[in-house]
Amino acid sequence: MLTISEFGRRTGLSHKALRLYDVSGLLPPAQVDPANGYRFYDEEQLERARRISVLRQLDMPLTKIAEVLAGSDEEALIRLDRWWAAEEATTASRRSTLQYLRDRLSRTGTPGLSPRPVLIRDVPATKIATIRADTDQQSLIGVIVSSTYEISAYLRAAGATLTGESWVIYHGAVTPEAEATVEVCMPFDGLVDPSGPITIRVEPAHREAYCTITMDECVFPRIMLAYDLVIDWVRAAGLPEAGPPREVYLPDCQSIPRDQPAVDIALPIVERNA
Known part of the structure; x- marks a missing residue:
């Protein structure tokens, strides 16, 4: 069993993050000492913790991380690719909106719609x-x-x-x-x-x-x-x-x-x- 400090050191996660993941049910400790409340983790939890850390680096919400990591690795890969495609589409849309505003401010491009039938x-x-x-x-x-x-x-x-x-x-x-x-x-x-x-x-x-x-x-x-x-x-x-x-x-x-x-x-x- 690993203490919360050792587990945090090996996964790159802070005590605050590990407590948050415990409360959210995303990464509960393997054991909690009933006398002093100290949290202990199993070495088998290291890989899950590292995956959570990587996904948080991508700004994935905790609820989505729980969904991605549920089930098999094959299912996680499908969910990850689906989420990333949505993120890229959102970024592309924001970039297009920015360009629209830049065109309006610089008075270039076509601000409205060309005539077309209904x-x-x-x-x-x-x-x-x-x-x-x-x-x-x-x-x-x-x-x-x-x-x-x-x-x-x-x-x-x-x-x-x-x-x-x-x-x-x-x-x-x-x-x-x-x-x-x-x-x-x-x-x-x-x-x-x-x-x-x-x-x-x-x-x-x-x-x-x-x-x-x-x-x-x-x-x-x-x-x-x-x-x-x-x-x-x-x-x-x-x-x-x-x-x-x-x-x-x-x-x-x-x-x-x-x-x-x-x-x-x-x-x-x-x-x-x-």
């Missing part, structure tokens, strides 16, 4: 696998990416056929200051049961108004101009809204050149003859 289409009833999450604007991209990875991996393992596109339905206003519920959806064909956070449902058939934007135009707050375009068009046409707004990401949108059409901003509406 179109109407009929969407058939569609079977989808979804994950709902509450998020603010800063965490939104990470939630979308990690949820998409989780759903697609589950559907493929279940033998389902993915259509290639994905949706994000906004059940509330996501802002930098406030969280709201978003629903990441992936249409598929096949028989799949719900699992954990993943639910299976059918999105009812509906008619929707939409416009198409590029990946560059997805940058917040520029993307809000596309939402304004669709919502203003729907209201000017006197068409009642029939559901929450959504983003429809075209298949392999990440590989499409950033200045080419890649995402539809859509709003369900009541049919004209209804």
